[in-house]
Amino acid sequence: MKLSKLAEDLATGQTTSDPDIAGLCVDSRETGAGFLFAALAGSRADGAGFVADAEARGAAAILAGEGAEIATTLPVLRAADPRRAIALMAARFHGAQPEHVVAITGTAGKTSIATFTRQIWARCGLAAASVGTTGVVSPSRDEYGSLTTPDPIALMRLMAELAGEGVTHAAMEASSHGIDQRRLDGVRLAAAAFSNLGHDHLDYHPDIESYFAAKMRLFTTLLPKGAPAVIFADDRWSGRAIDVATSVGAKVMTVGRGGNFLTLKRLELERQRQIAEIEAEGRIHRVVLPLAGEFQMANALVAAGLAIATGVATADALAALEHLKGAAGRLDLAGTTADGAPVFVDYAHKPEALENVLAAVRPFTTGRVVVVIGCGGDRDRAKRPMMGEIAARLADIVIVTDDNPRSEEPAAIRAEIMTAANGAREIGDRRAAIREAVASARTGDTVVIAGKGHEVGQTVAGITHHFSDHEEVRAALTEAAR
Numbered sequence: 356m357k358l359s360k361l362a363e364d365l366a367t368g369q370t371t372s373d374p375d376i377a378g379l380c381v382d383s384r385e386t387g388a389g390f391l392f393a394a395l396a397g398s399r400a401d402g403a404g405f406v407a408d409a410e411a412r413g414a415a416a417i418l419a420g421e422g423a424e425i426a427t428t429l430p431v432l433r434a435a436d437p438r439r440a441i442a443l444m445a446a447r448f449h450g451a452q453p454e455h456v457v458a459i460t461g462t463a464g465k466t467s468i469a470t471f472t473r474q475i476w477a478r479c480g481l482a483a484a485s486v487g488t489t490g491v492v493s494p495s496r497d498e499y500g501s502l503t504t505p506d507p508i509a510l511m512r513l514m515a516e517l518a519g520e521g522v523t524h525a526a527m528e529a530s531s532h533g534i535d536q537r538r539l540d541g542v543r544l545a546a547a548a549f550s551n552l553g554h555d556h557l558d559y560h561p562d563i564e565s566y567f568a569a570k571m572r573l574f575t576t577l578l579p580k581g582a583p584a585v586i587f588a589d590d591r592w593s594g595r596a597i598d599v600a601t602s603v604g605a606k607v608m609t610v611g612r613g614g615n616f617l618t619l620k621r622l623e624l625e626r627q628r629q630i631a632e633i634e635a636e637g638r639i640h641r642v643v644l645p646l647a648g649e650f651q652m653a654n655a656l657v658a659a660g661l662a663i664a665t666g667v668a669t670a671d672a673l674a675a676l677e678h679l680k681g682a683a684g685r686l687d688l689a690g691t692t693a694d695g696a697p698v699f700v701d702y703a704h705k706p707e708a709l710e711n712v713l714a715a716v717r718p719f720t721t722g723r724v725v726v727v728i729g730c731g732g733d734r735d736r737a738k739r740p741m742m743g744e745i746a747a748r749l750a751d752i753v754i755v756t757d758d759n760p761r762s763e764e765p766a767a768i769r770a771e772i773m774t775a776a777n778g779a780r781e782i783g784d785r786r787a788a789i790r791e792a793v794a795s796a797r798t799g800d801t802v803v804i805a806g807k808g809h810e811v812g813q814t815v816a817g818i819t820h821h822f823s824d825h826e827e828v829r830a831a832l833t834e835a836a837r
């Protein structure tokens with residue numbers, strides 16, 4: 356595609372030559388011959404400093420912010436918001452997208468809602484995909500992921516590939532980082548959803564209001580006017596989210612106990628399932644959700660709302676809930692001890708998630724709740740004492756261990772958790788911590804291994820080693836049975 360066509364109405368600048376652009380990148384190390392390199396000012400580095408590197412690797416043009424100092428012989432295009440410009444260029448460059456793409460934001464539940472939405476669509480005979488923290492799943496792929504919202508170029512390439520594979524319906528997670536950094540500005544959204552707001556990423560966003568505002572950009576800027584906004588009604592922040600979505604002219608559909616569109620009338624919780632009465636369009640539907648934890652009912656309702664918003668019949672969407680499988684590592688039963696104590700792996704790595712998961716297992720625990728927790732390095736430090744306090748308050752046995760220390764000193768992270776985790780034991784080695792938790796469980800107890808969920812690596816001192824909570828639980832159960 357010619358540079359002038361790629362940039363039309365999106366960026367202005369140097370027009371002495373009009374090269375054919377062979378690809379786009381935001382990381383100079385990914386530059387190929389004939390690529391446009393977008394030099395973006397980031398949180399750690401300034402892309403302007405990598406222009407020479409991109410040029411040496413064969414870049415044909417540069418995109419930069421208005422004020423950025425760029426030293427190059429290549430054509431330079433300028434945009435006031437270069438992150439948005441590159442996202443829109445990526446959409447133009449890669450072309451096709453699935454016809455119905457929905458995006459989910461919120462502090463907790465995004466991965467679960469995206470996978471549930473995909474499952475509902477698929478059950479109703481639609482070619483469906485989900486994109487997020489656990490990876491990409493479609494009729495023809497199941498790929499492990501890393502970022503919750505991929506970078507704009509990878510994302511638009513993926514959207515085009517999915518469309519090419521015949522996927523018509525895709526559900527994607529919209530992280531606050533992703534929304535703020537314009538990663539999904541090129542996606543044409545059919546609907547959007549909000550689950551809840553809690554404490555996370557306050558190392559990146561200056562305060563909770565800015566964090567909320569970043570999430571609300573999904574409704575205010577990215578969702579086309581008049582498109583459906585599915586909002587979980589029972590969160591502390593729901594009212595604010597409803598106001599924002601209403602103010603920009605979205606078609607607001609609320610779900611939950613306080614929801615108008617799908618109203619949860621009654622809920623009966625059992626150990627591995629829950630039975631709900633849901634009122635929709637004046638009719639009561641009885642739904643047996645085969646998942647533990649009331650928060651999963653919230654996630655299921657948002658997913659059903661999204662499916663209905665994109666054309667699935669209400670009764671079909673609700674009937675499909677009876678077949679949902681939990682996302683990997685979300686209150687995921689990894690095994691059971693010889694004494695019958697269930698051992699769950701769960702991705703709770705933030706306060707509200709931990710609070711929810713520990714509250715979810717309590718009703719079916721006649722003995723003690725045993726929890727293993729840690730916190731990631733190079734991430735919001737304020738979460739650490741908060742999670743220590745929650746674990747100490749809601750569990751009977753707390754083992755504080757390492758999560759992904761990344762570049763930080765692991766013992767220092769544990770110490771910050773321990774300050775508020777009265778009575779907790781500290782076992783740095785996650786493998787040993789899991790073994791200790793499993794060995795301590797008796798009949799009636801429930802064990803929760805929190806923080807890493809589906810992850811298959813542990814990043815220590817910048818190096819990622821293979822590590823899976825699921826594998827470690829199974830090994831611990833085998834050892835305990837000997």
Ligand SMILES: CC(=O)N[C@H]1[C@@H](OP(=O)(O)OP(=O)(O)OC[C@H]2O[C@@H](n3ccc(=O)[nH]c3=O)[C@H](O)[C@@H]2O)O[C@H](CO)[C@@H](O)[C@@H]1O[C@H](C)C(=O)N[C@@H](C)C(=O)N[C@H](CCC(=O)O)C(=O)O
Nearest residue numbers: 381382383395397398399400402405502503504506530532
């Ligand atoms: C803090 C953060 O979000 N960083 C993301 C951001 O990087 P950045 O723009 O701040 O990058 P930077 O390191 O300051 O560098 C500036 C620019 O120079 C470029 N560069 C850098 C080095 C080089 O040799 N050449 C080069 O061109 C970089 O590609 C970048 O464009 O944009 C990059 C491209 O989209 C992302 O890969 C990167 O994610 C990093 C790896 C990351 O760890 N992000 C996490 C915090 C994240 O995004 N998490 C969210 C939320 C998770 C959740 O709760 O679900 C997610 O969506 O996954």
Ligand SMILES: Nc1ncnc2c1ncn2[C@@H]1O[C@H](COP(=O)(O)OP(=O)(O)OP(=O)(O)O)[C@@H](O)[C@H]1O
Nearest residue numbers: 462463464465466467488650685702703708711712
């Ligand atoms: N609706 C919810 N309300 C509160 N907690 C939840 C909810 N859904 C899931 N959780 C908790 O949060 C954890 C992460 O869930 P999930 O992966 O679905 O959310 P997410 O928003 O994608 O999170 P992340 O940003 O970490 O990718 C779960 O393991 C569970 O502990």
Ligand SMILES: N[C@H](CCC[C@H](N)C(=O)O)C(=O)O
Nearest residue numbers: 704730731734758759806807
């Ligand atoms: N998407 C989240 C994942 C955190 C997972 C947890 N295991 C940790 O390392 O903190 C983040 O990047 O903050």
Ligand SMILES: [Mg+2]
Nearest residue numbers: 465466488503
């Ligand atoms: Mg996620």
